[in-house]
Amino acid sequence: MSKRSVGVTEVAARAGVSLGTVSNVLNRPERVSPATRARVQQAIRELGFVRNEAARQLRAGRSRTIGLIVLDTANPFFADIATGVEQQAADSGLSLVLCNSDEKPVREEHYLSLLEEQRAFGILLVPAMHGSPLIEEIRQRGTPVVLVDRASATGQCSVSVDDVAGGRLAVEHLIQAGHRRIAYVGGPLGIQQVADRLAGARAALAAAGIASNRLRVFDTAALNVACGLQAGEAIAAISAGRRPTAVFCANDLLALGVLQQMTRQGLNVPGDVAIVGYDDIVFAAAAAVPLTSVRQPRTELGRTATELLIDEANNAGAHHHRQVVFLPELVVRESTTVDRNS
Amino acid sequence: MSKRSVGVTEVAARAGVSLGTVSNVLNRPERVSPATRARVQQAIRELGFVRNEAARQLRAGRSRTIGLIVLDTANPFFADIATGVEQQAADSGLSLVLCNSDEKPVREEHYLSLLEEQRAFGILLVPAMHGSPLIEEIRQRGTPVVLVDRASATGQCSVSVDDVAGGRLAVEHLIQAGHRRIAYVGGPLGIQQVADRLAGARAALAAAGIASNRLRVFDTAALNVACGLQAGEAIAAISAGRRPTAVFCANDLLALGVLQQMTRQGLNVPGDVAIVGYDDIVFAAAAAVPLTSVRQPRTELGRTATELLIDEANNAGAHHHRQVVFLPELVVRESTTVDRNS
DNA sequence: TTCGGTTAATGAAACCTTTCACTGCTGATC
DNA sequence: GATCAGCAGTGAAAGGTTTCATTAACCGAA
Numbered sequence: 001m002s003k004r005s006v007g008v009t010e011v012a013a014r015a016g017v018s019l020g021t022v023s024n025v026l027n028r029p030e031r032v033s034p035a036t037r038a039r040v041q042q043a044i045r046e047l048g049f050v051r052n053e054a055a056r057q058l059r060a061g062r063s064r065t066i067g068l069i070v071l072d073t074a075n076p077f078f079a080d081i082a083t084g085v086e087q088q089a090a091d092s093g094l095s096l097v098l099c100n101s102d103e104k105p106v107r108e109e110h111y112l113s114l115l116e117e118q119r120a121f122g123i124l125l126v127p128a129m130h131g132s133p134l135i136e137e138i139r140q141r142g143t144p145v146v147l148v149d150r151a152s153a154t155g156q157c158s159v160s161v162d163d164v165a166g167g168r169l170a171v172e173h174l175i176q177a178g179h180r181r182i183a184y185v186g187g188p189l190g191i192q193q194v195a196d197r198l199a200g201a202r203a204a205l206a207a208a209g210i211a212s213n214r215l216r217v218f219d220t221a222a223l224n225v226a227c228g229l230q231a232g233e234a235i236a237a238i239s240a241g242r243r244p245t246a247v248f249c250a251n252d253l254l255a256l257g258v259l260q261q262m263t264r265q266g267l268n269v270p271g272d273v274a275i276v277g278y279d280d281i282v283f284a285a286a287a288a289v290p291l292t293s294v295r296q297p298r299t300e301l302g303r304t305a306t307e308l309l310i311d312e313a314n315n316a317g318a319h320h321h322r323q324v325v326f327l328p329e330l331v332v333r334e335s336t337t338v339d340r341n342s
Numbered sequence: 343m344s345k346r347s348v349g350v351t352e353v354a355a356r357a358g359v360s361l362g363t364v365s366n367v368l369n370r371p372e373r374v375s376p377a378t379r380a381r382v383q384q385a386i387r388e389l390g391f392v393r394n395e396a397a398r399q400l401r402a403g404r405s406r407t408i409g410l411i412v413l414d415t416a417n418p419f420f421a422d423i424a425t426g427v428e429q430q431a432a433d434s435g436l437s438l439v440l441c442n443s444d445e446k447p448v449r450e451e452h453y454l455s456l457l458e459e460q461r462a463f464g465i466l467l468v469p470a471m472h473g474s475p476l477i478e479e480i481r482q483r484g485t486p487v488v489l490v491d492r493a494s495a496t497g498q499c500s501v502s503v504d505d506v507a508g509g510r511l512a513v514e515h516l517i518q519a520g521h522r523r524i525a526y527v528g529g530p531l532g533i534q535q536v537a538d539r540l541a542g543a544r545a546a547l548a549a550a551g552i553a554s555n556r557l558r559v560f561d562t563a564a565l566n567v568a569c570g571l572q573a574g575e576a577i578a579a580i581s582a583g584r585r586p587t588a589v590f591c592a593n594d595l596l597a598l599g600v601l602q603q604m605t606r607q608g609l610n611v612p613g614d615v616a617i618v619g620y621d622d623i624v625f626a627a628a629a630a631v632p633l634t635s636v637r638q639p640r641t642e643l644g645r646t647a648t649e650l651l652i653d654e655a656n657n658a659g660a661h662h663h664r665q666v667v668f669l670p671e672l673v674v675r676e677s678t679t680v681d682r683n684s
Numbered sequence: 685t686t687c688g689g690t691t692a693a694t695g696a697a698a699c700c701t702t703t704c705a706c707t708g709c710t711g712a713t714c
Numbered sequence: 715g716a717t718c719a720g721c722a723g724t725g726a727a728a729g730g731t732t733t734c735a736t737t738a739a740c741c742g743a744a
Binding site for chain 4: 369393
């Protein structure tokens with residue numbers, strides 16, 4: 001509360017020019033003669049003038065900020081997506097605001113509204129559940145929304161990785177290693193990615209002629225390490241003869257939790273239980289037993305999504321919605337590399 | 343670009359009231375008669391009116407958003423701080439904007455300016471280096487700034503953990519386990535936390551009567567896994583007789599990198615090399631060899647910093663600057679638990 | 685009937701920037 | 715010498731919200 005707002009007007013007065021000229025110095029300096037420019041810049045320095053972004057934005061009608069809503073800021077997978085977004089956004093002079101929905105639709109809607117009220121340049125959304133109806137409303141009111149890590153069902157822009165293929169890759173690998181009793185750890189199943197990876201897993205089993213109800217599903221409350229620990233406890237509690245010999249987890253956080261619990265319970269990985277994760281976060285390779293995981297092009301995902309968003313925002317008329325789908329890749333490590341026939 | 347801005351004026355017209363009344367419905371609904379309120383709300387729904395945050399903010403003079411600038415969004419340690427901030431901020435109806443300085447002073451200043459232009463409610467900063475002079479300017483112009491994870495040298499508000507004590511804890515533990523040749527991996531040394539932890543390590547050596555130049559320092563370019571891998575390579579390359587028997591890392595990401603490299607190079611942890619990390623991120627416990635680490639009260643850190651910030655912003659006059667310092671805690675795990683006398 | 689006291693609703697002013705049509709000028713061209 | 719083009723600089727208007735002093739309407743009491 002020390003000083004009250006120094007505005008362009010004060011600067012103009014101090015430099016002995018009109019406020020329009022100050023604005024020109026700020027935005028199109030080449031239009032102002034060097035002498036005047038210097039005088040204005042000095043006035044700015046002397047008065048400690050700081051541009052008011054709110055006023056700019058009010059005039060411009062939209063902000064220079066992209067909102068990215070993710071399921072979990074603490075998951076390095078999303079941090080990497082954010083990095084990609086930030087890189088691409090910086091090229092166009094845009095900033096990034098990172099929002100954490102914590103997998104909760106209520107929080108997702110809260111942030112969607114917030115971003116719309118802020119007239120965000122655009123919104124990148126990793127949907128928590130079956131997309132909120134708000135999304136469509138927001139789009140219709142003129143704020144572009146691009147789905148990330150999830151294909152759009154309504155023909156809008158989206159960037160995703162084929163999760164069914166990823167699930168298939170993972171389970172095919174396990175079947176090939178001789179596993180027949182396989183478990184899937186992941187949830188909530190309302191999250192599309194979780195459901196798709198499960199579908200891929202089932203498809204792989206079917207293709208191998210294994211009854212897909214042989215797949216034991218552990219529905220978790222969230223996709224973090226704590227839930228992985230819980231699921232691991234449940235798995236370890238099953239008697240050895242009926243226990244799954246392999247576990248496919250919907251993401252690496254869960255996988256690391258399961259892995260940690262196996263060790264605690266005295267079970268050997270991959271001897272007693274093989275584990276496959278998903279995302280190939282940087283910690284997967286550094287795990288107790290380096291984790292086999294399904295890798296997604298994380299940074300690329302963020303970058304491409306941002307490209308689509310920018311195109312949609314700038315060429316509203318000529319823009320063509322696109323659903324970009326990347327292919328995942330299996331990275332095999334020690335957590336699955338001992339052959340075994342049950 | 344579908345519809346052009348529906349404002350309070352249109353809503354007022356549609357509901358047959360004045361624009362002041364619409365504003366009241368939005369901000370102080372109890373002052374408006376139920377009948378009118380209902381009419382206005384219906385008009386809002388029918389027109390798809392969305393409040394313009396920029397205009398609000400312009401009028402209010404400051405925004406309802408807190409900026410948090412951290413060294414590395416991908417480090418779960420900072421993600422946890424962010425969680426604490428978010429929790430506390432939500433209680434006061436404030437939102438959080440997360441910014442990534444990537445340990446680079448240039449980027450830090452960029453975000454500081456950006457947040458000041460946006461008239462942020464306040465700024466929480468984990469400084470990348472010796473605090474930028476910009477910080478003081480911004481404070482003087484009226485935006486409160488609280489340092490996080492770093493004690494303020496200028497008497498301003500800050501929330502930190504005693505890093506010297508943390509470094510001492512870690513190295514005392516190693517000395518007690520019989521280690522004499524100890525290495526410190528961390529950098530850049532311009533980051534205060536990195537320097538403090540090193541100072542603590544030296545203090546512990548001195549207290550034990552070990553020449554502190556016996557501490558071999560590996561200055562890294564950043565605090566991430568990749569740099570840990572590099573440092574690990576350098577350590578492994580040293581001949582067995584002169585190689586440090588223990589490594590203290592400035593954070594867990596480095597420690598995980600070093601650990602991974604030891605395994606790659608066929609060295610046993612903790613047999614050949616013991617490792618201590620810092621932060622106790624969730625992945626430390628799940629590592630190849632569960633990591634001994636110095637734990638900091640992460641969420642608490644974020645929460646307290648936000649409290650101070652809010653107090654400073656709201657009671658500008660009566661506010662007393664405080665430097666809160668938490669104490670770290672050593673969590674011992676397998677990466678250091680084999681006794682050895684060199 | 686009048687007055688005082690509520691409650692509900694009004695609308696102009698303020699917040700700060702950017703834009704754009706416009707005014708003077710200078711120097712060049714025919 | 716007249717006309718033009720181009721440059722530098724001007725300042726009113728617009729953008730959407732909130733605030734606050736003010737008006738209008740109403741009810742009950744004197």
